[in-house]
Amino acid sequence: MRVAGLMSGTSVDGVDVAVVDITKQKINLLAFDVFPYPNTLRREILRLCRPESARLDNICHYNFVLGEVFADAIIKLCSKSGIPLNSIDLVGSHGQTIYHNPRGKCYSKTKIRSTLQIGEPSVIAHRTGITTVADFRPRDMAAGGEGAPLVPYADYILFGRNRSSRAVQNIGGIANVTFLPRFCKQDDIVAFDTGPGNMVIDGIIRLISGNRQRVDSGGKIAAQGTANKRLLNEMLRHPFLKRRPPKSTGREEFGHSFSSRLYKQAAEKGIANADIVATVTAFTAKSIAWAYHEFLPAIPDEVILCGGGSRNNTLVEMLRSELPNAKMLSTDDFSISVDAKEAASFAILAWATIKGLNNNVPGVTGADRPVIMGKIIPA
């Protein structure tokens, strides 16, 4: 089965599209690209994400607009990569989250969890002529789950059922792990956020470059510095690291205000810029390793990296020395590029929906039971 996966994240930068072939033996990535949103569209969507600025008429309108944008992205990717559109059997679309309330709000004494993704899948199905599965989160929440994370199921399909134990370590803004014990069953999956991914590193890079630079490309700046032991040890006392899973974090804990405070503190101590970058890079590596030692059932035989952070060589080297007994791999080694993995995950989730397979992981989301997530829109 040939499936296209679509993902648009909370940063609202653009839509990721991956096309994969799914067979019993293997999942093959055929094509991948990111289609950035025009600036005006990005601003409009960001306005839809805040109750203070989101208007009903705009929610309704941009739901259909994003449907068109998502469909266009699939059509463009097919055209530039030479994949015939009509060779695709299925589309899986995460949509764009504009509101998510996993804790819930009471209605007549019952706690009601809710979530809202836009990017009308009826438009995707109509424009592409391909059956589309979308809106995965609501069903897990109806079953009492938090509707997140969803990717561990795809990690399990991609990398589970193996004679080695594996950790799929995504290093995006936030870092999260999916642990798959050897010969893993769906019930055995453990997944949670380990702490910051690139978020603190990127934050510091922006501060020291006066916003001229956004990332420490390849970890080159960190490689020139040395981690400051005292600052590092202070950072490692962050309460999030000690919290037991299931746990998740975000910009509230490791965003701009965290980086600013840290930068100020380091500058006061007279720590050189490259050393600050080396320190936060070490902090990121150590927070991941700490999570493995504290909260995983075992140190995995293999760590499979994905997300932009897996291209930060200094970070990867530090992680390697923190976890000397784990073989350090990336999704590239399984012919799924580290950037394409998330979009590919929604292709896999949609494939499961169509096959009638339960595609949530109750042990991870907190749902009462396994359910089939997703709404099917016939072509």
Place this chain on the structure above:
Amino acid sequence: MRVAGLMSGTSVDGVDVAVVDITKQKINLLAFDVFPYPNTLRREILRLCRPESARLDNICHYNFVLGEVFADAIIKLCSKSGIPLNSIDLVGSHGQTIYHNPRGKCYSKTKIRSTLQIGEPSVIAHRTGITTVADFRPRDMAAGGEGAPLVPYADYILFGRNRSSRAVQNIGGIANVTFLPRFCKQDDIVAFDTGPGNMVIDGIIRLISGNRQRVDSGGKIAAQGTANKRLLNEMLRHPFLKRRPPKSTGREEFGHSFSSRLYKQAAEKGIANADIVATVTAFTAKSIAWAYHEFLPAIPDEVILCGGGSRNNTLVEMLRSELPNAKMLSTDDFSISVDAKEAASFAILAWATIKGLNNNVPGVTGADRPVIMGKIIPA
């Protein structure tokens, strides 16, 4: 196939639930009831229908709340009517429209039509354990249609393919007709709003009773009066009646301000209250008959009435004398009560979705082509 249909209309009074058995030969209504919304819920939903008062967090929350309310309604109807919940194969839910923009709004030079219904179907599917089809309108709009009306397809399934030509005449607040020529094919369906249904009659009843009475029950008041010819002729010059189909109308044209103006005018002329009611009842009957004469391909052999207005005997008698060659029936004669017909229609639409049948009527909605409307949520 046993299917439950759910409908919640623009008046936001409550949710209608119908359970029907669909066989090749016949569609049988097994149970029907209306579950009124608590006042506080009704007020909250009405706030969600206006861009000025709708908040993102509330849209997200009440989408899931209404899903729970809809699921409860099905479970209660089954329980009180002795239908085992697990004997129902499918649910079809229209949802609650909170925004509908059939004319569309431009995005990057393309006109984008959009619509938004709430009442999360993932919650319905989860609570009832029944596969649910919902969100019919978006697909027709993706195909360039207005996403309305949807009921003509159900009228066609229920009453088409007959050796007589038929008009299914719904008399709700607004009156609308579905014309089905003899041996009707889906392309032959003609449907549009004929003008006011009960809206003007109810408006006048409220005004003359000082809001103590809401309807002319059975048409008793109208029966005591005589239509005022001059006033009636003036009313029949209303521009909506002359407009060519496809056309639709609503409160903007025949709501409170229309009734108030009319009542004032009639009172100034010294027309007695019962005569005013008789006049607006005659106006309603004549506007329906006018539409048949002007805009239907032929006067139908049979008129099948449904909606609350079909219980207004005076109105029905007037319609009978306006259309002397048409046999006057109601959906009751086909064992589907006049109140249950709309909810039953969404059971039929869902049945078509699951069977892979195109269930829009392009000639009526303006869509480019026939499509399968509805999103399928596996049980």
